[in-house]
Amino acid sequence: MHKIMHKYKRYFSLFATMLLLLSTISPQMAKAATSTTLAKWDFSNGQVTTPSAGIPDNLNSNIRTTGSKVTGYNAGPSGNAVINANTWSNNSSYWEVSLSTKNYENITLSSKQYSSSTGPKDFKLQYSLDENSWVDVPDGSVSTGSATWSSGGQLNNVALPSEVNDKN
Numbered sequence: 001m002h003k004i005m006h007k008y009k010r011y012f013s014l015f016a017t018m019l020l021l022l023s024t025i026s027p028q029m030a031k032a033a034t035s036t037t038l039a040k041w042d043f044s045n046g047q048v049t050t051p052s053a054g055i056p057d058n059l060n061s062n063i064r065t066t067g068s069k070v071t072g073y074n075a076g077p078s079g080n081a082v083i084n085a086n087t088w089s090n091n092s093s094y095w096e097v098s099l100s101t102k103n104y105e106n107i108t109l110s111s112k113q114y115s116s117s118t119g120p121k122d123f124k125l126q127y128s129l130d131e132n133s134w135v136d137v138p139d140g141s142v143s144t145g146s147a148t149w150s151s152g153g154q155l156n157n158v159a160l161p162s163e164v165n166d167k168n
Contacts, residue, residue, distance in 0.1 A: 036055065036104065037053055037054055037055075038054050038055055038058055038099055038100070038101065038104060038107070039051040039053075039054035039055075039058040039059075039061060039097070039099050040052055040053040040054055041063055041083075042080075043073055043076075043080070043081040043082055043083050044080040044081045047072070047073045047081070049062045049063050049064065049070075049083070050062055050063075055100070057100040057102065057168075058099050058100055061097055061098055061099055062097070063083065063095060063096075063097045064095070064096055064097070065085045065093070065094065065095050065096070066092070066093060066094055066096060067088060067089035067092045067093030067094065068085040068086060068087055068088040068089065068093045069085060069086065069087050070083060070084065070085045071084050071085060071086050072084050086116070088120055093120070100167065100168055101164055101165060101166060101167045102166060102167060102168050103166060104165065104166065105162070105165040105166060106159070106165075107159075107160045107164055107165065108157040108158060108159055108160065109125065109137075109140075109155060109157075109158050109160060110154075110155055110156050110157055110158070111154070111155050112152060112153070112154045112155075113142070113144060113152060113153050113154075114144045114152030114153065115144045115152075120144075121143055121144050122141070122142070122143050122144070123141070123142050123143075123144070123153060124136055124137075124140055124141040124142070125137040125140030125141070125142075125155065125158065126140070127160065127161070127163075127164055129163065129164075129167065135161070135163075137158060137160060137161065138159075138161075139158050139159070140155065140158050142154065142155055
């Protein structure tokens with residue numbers, strides 16, 4: 001069984017705070033013209049790391065961080081809560097989630113994040129089918145700019161490569 005992992009990898013700054021507002025994967029079903037949310041994180045309903053919505057196979061998929069520490073939940077845009085992490089390590093810190101895409105294709109991903117004045121400023125979206133080899137997603141790099149939601153980094157319906165289609 002393969003896992004699809006989406007990885008925001010931090011590259012550049014040494015210590016930082018990154019706020020992740022939302023990671024929504026909105027695929028199109030293979031045989032229908034409707035859109036389905038595979039997983040959506042909305043932290044305004046409590047301090048949880050599992051999706052607030054999605055297909056049954058993904059409802060227990062935790063968002064986690066490596067090389068940094070989740071320190072709580074902060075106020076995001078319009079007062080919504082967002083997950084917060086800091087003490088990012090040099091070039092080895094990332095947010096990660098494993099998701100099923102079984103029976104889905106044409107998958108897109110949207111997210112929003114910003115960082116503190118100490119970084120990180122630059123993130124890139126990657127995927128893996130084996131948890132060892134990571135591939136950059138075209139158009140999946142984002143710079144967070146200054147530490148505000150209005151100028152923060154954002155990915156809007158970034159198309160994931162067809163290699164992630166229809167995987168357990």
